[in-house]
Amino acid sequence: MRWGLLALTLAFLAYPLILTNPFYQDAGALVLLAAISASAWNIVGGYAGQISVGHAMFYGAGAYLPLLLYQHWHLPPLLGVPLAIAVSLGLALVVGFPTFRLQGHYFSMATLAVAELIRIVVSNWELLGAAIGLQGPAVSPNWWDLTFRSAVPYYYIFLAVLALLLAVTWYMEQSRLGYCLRAIRAGERAAKSLGVPVRRYKLYALMLSAAFTSLAGSLYAFKTGFVDPDSGLGILVSVQMIIVAALGGTGTLVGPLLGAVILVPLQTATNTWFGGGGAGLTFIVYGGIIVLIARFEPGGLMELWHRLTAPRTRRSPAPRHAA
């Protein structure tokens, strides 16, 4: 397993150096970006089992604030990143506190509604660009504006952030927080009766998740150089995170990464092959895939993997009765 991990890491590190076509390098960066936001969502959606359908609010905060600082006050967008994280943490507290009382579906609905509310407010707020959106620096001589001509610097920055996120997640998994979150996911009432401070730990998970989602949004803003209510705060942004995580396997460390590696190239490929026809085939395929995952393998590919590899380690039960 160790060698596998090493090989994997090397593969990710070497990818843009092997596939030097700019389009593939760019695609790689996009895969990593999707992996970051899905892994961030995974902390609260997978490990804690709280299905938030409104994570776009954190992503949007992360995308909007750096560009806001740039467009209105000509400050380096990089300054907006910690600001956005702070705002997202605040948002997580404000949203999480009342909604974590709610069970299952109610919580999901609440997060969806709050995100939509924020999106509508932003699309009517002139300062934040209203419906037109905000622009970042198009071509800049300053390195801290992070406008790179090539996708390779983005790729490595995203890879570093992903590595950090996965390390933090792994650490959390092993810690008391992780232990309690698993208990909460298994059964909230039971966890509470065992003395787990449910609400507090759910909030911690949400805040951690929000911070990294915000960071993902900021990275998106740097790479794309533009954000508007739909691309930063739309429902599809939230749903995409969930689908990527679910495809790979929620509640697992590398599930979201696996989901990203498969889904993002698939989305690009279907759009490239079928998109030009204009019949909406891309989305029929996308919708179909989601339904299939939900129907047949909700645990995602990681679960499928475990199922396929488990039998080898199990032996047939020994005979019960003596001969």
Added chain:
Amino acid sequence: MILLQVIVGGLLLGAVYALLSSGLTLIWGMMNFINFAHGEFVMIGMYVAFVIVVALGVGPSIFGLAAAIGLFILGVAIYFALIRAVMRGPILAQILSTFGLALLLRYTAFWIFSPNFVTLPQSSLTGTINLGGILLNVAQLVAGVVAAALTLALHLLLTRTAVGSQLLAVAADRQAAMLMGIRPDRMQALAWGLSAASAGIAGALMAISYPFSPAVGETFALTAFVVVTLGGFGSVPGALLAGLLVGLIQALSAYYFGPVYKDVIVYGLFVALLWLRPQGLLGTA
């Protein structure tokens, strides 16, 4: 005077919201299942109406019926093909399944009908009635009244008929219902059929007055969620009341504060409600 006009308009639209949400609340209350594809049922109802009118040139009662039957069958089919299996799984799968279904339905309609907006050819329901200074568009009046009537009919079906009590029994306690000899599977399929049918009729009714395209489902779904939450999950009378209320609030806020705020107010209400009174007006906790 204008205020009264605004109110009446809001209530008529609200009645249609009520009808289209009543199915959703039934499913939600009965199976604790959120159907993110509900808006697409409304959209399909609109297209069924379109196809029937273009092919046969008939009036609203026929294409309304066609929408009801067509969507009923679709709802039952979806239950057996997808929902039944997914219900036993984790919540994530439930949410994903209907999201994916929504995309699938929306883009299949896109593929078949193209994304262009369509309007129904003029039907018999044209003209405006002047009722004491209030101008009532006939199509909207009929839509509103029929929608309210059908919602009430659904409520009566659930509370006054044998089938209805079986549905409610399954909603209340699945296990107990099974012990009483009721087949929960059948009841749930029936509920899905009714849910889709009511959405479909609502769509057909709206199609008379509003232009539509494959993309309209999303807006209706969100409205339905708000109405269902406000009215209380599982309560059809709640959906009626909430639908009327939401229609009214939308109209009044659009008139007084400006149209963009109507969405903000409705969502804000939704969030506040989830926090303060999740069971809604007439739901049970």
Added chain:
Amino acid sequence: MKSFARMVVATVAVLLVAAAAQAADTVKVGALYPLTGNSAPAGQAAKAAIELAIDIVNNAHPELKGLPLAETAGLPNLGGAKIEVVQVDHQGDPSVGQQQTLRLITQEKVAALLGVYHSSVALTATAVAERYGVPFVVSDSVAANITQRGFKWTFRVTPIATDFAKAYSDFLTDMKKAGKKIDSVAVLNENTDYGTSVGNSIAEAMKTGGFKVQQIVYSAKSTDVSPQVLQLKEQKPDVAVFVGYTADEILYMKTLKNLDFLPTMIIGDDAGFSDPSFLPAVGDIVQGTLNRSAWAVGAPGSVTEKINEMYKAKTGRDLDDTSGRWMQAFFVLADALNRAGSTDPEKIQKALKETDLKPTQLMMGYRGVKFDDTGQNTLASTYLIQLQGKDYKSVWPEDRATAKLEWPMKGWKQ
């Protein structure tokens, strides 16, 4: 992750095969449209228009006299080479637009790009083209800042929001001078990208023109607009300007009739009013409404009429203004490609900069095509058309009018 590597290899293989299957003498151009998502109707109509334009350039059409490159087959200065357009769906998403532009440039190796409708996508897509030094002809995105970033590779053929606003304001000022009562103007715009930028420009221009302005912003995709119409009924503006998409505009017109309020004149800002479903739905109740267009079918036997017939044969509908602008942008690009005589981006850029097309060489009613330093066509213009009977006829400016203006509008009244 073997699956990923395999997928990559498979994709590469497919693309290699596709590339090898290329005909030798073609010039490749990339076109990006919103073929899915909310603007799909416009994107699909534009795609059909471009396909027609490709046919006109690549094949000999002697009946289209005076239209550059129509009478010959292919591009004469490139040995009759044909233009091949790689069509892409950007889904209305700026990130997809960015990615696909990159693909078109680095994989498909297109000589130039055309697009995109959404201003948000135009911003990101043109930035990629700028970085790689590939000419990008903007066919119809109207946000002003697309040509305000100091880019050297972006060229916009179409008029922009401020042009439209000025046209309306000039028109109303003319009418007022001619003695018509016009004091107050209501501007109703939907609140997405398009509605906001154009609506704001119009409100500004009207204020500068000395009119009393009331701006009502509404949510796109509303299911009911009665409250707004009732507001209008109370305020009684002389002129109402509508900036929105098809469904909203149809809804508004119907609601105006239901609630019995007809302003002296309605002006529709293209978009919804030009959509193929608008006239069939509400044409009979909005007789006399004004619209803007740089496209008019023209007299029977004219080049524009022939183009319209060809488009109708292909899609079953008349050519609309937006799709017409896409076609015109394509012809401008084709003309530049021909003058460049090569697929070298720098030569194409130079040719585009030197573009100087006369009105007689255009299918659209611009006063010409000439780009300034920012890449904007300074001769882009629009005229106002009026719904009289079953079609729109141009009524202003007078030197381009083919019909007489009816004022006030008849609406649903006989």
